[in-house]
Amino acid sequence: MRLPLIIALASAMVLPQAMARAIPDPNQKHAPGNEAPQKPISQAGYSTPVNYQLQCAGCHLSDGTGSKANDTPKMKGFVGNFLKVEGGREFLVRVPGMSQSALNNAQLADLLNWLLDKNGMAGASMPEHYQPYTEEEVARIRKASLLNLPDVRAGLIHQMVEQSIEIDDGMAHPSSDPTPQGSLK
């Protein structure tokens, strides 16, 4: 049989390259000017807008428009509506992009308060009275995992529909689709 020989030869050719990629050079030096170890973002002290750009904009885009193609809802002019329905305040902290980000609790509270601003991303979707998030509140809410996100979100959207809030989340078209709850499925 010639097959085992061919396999052995092919492995002998491929393996060294594969291993060269897998094993880092222990003597590799830092690139010049890059010698200091990088600070984790939770200690880096960037401003809130910079934290947003680094941690969130990759999916949500710089201005919060989101991307329907990637199932990322529009926050711009909409996200404040979650504060008008029961469970929405907790939901905003528990979505994975928030709760599992590398930001610390104080940074997340600042980020939420920055997003949820009449003059900011949330814009006109904000309720009249807003109680800013605190570091302690974020710490408490963040710990509990969000199970079954699509259903939880659908329930919140449903509550909004009941309050006659326009579902302008970039995900569904309530006028043509009577069940916007299904938008993330």
Ligand code: HEC
């Ligand atoms: C990997 C892509 C991604 C990243 C990074 C990300 N998000 Fe998200 N975000 C999503 C998606 C997708 C949803 C819709 C719910 C879900 O599936 O998680 C969402 C939902 C949300 C929601 C709820 C809005 C809604 O309409 O459901 C908020 C608020 C939010 N994200 C904020 C943030 C913030 C703030 C950051 C940065 C700290 C962030 N996200 C990072 C993808 C992301």
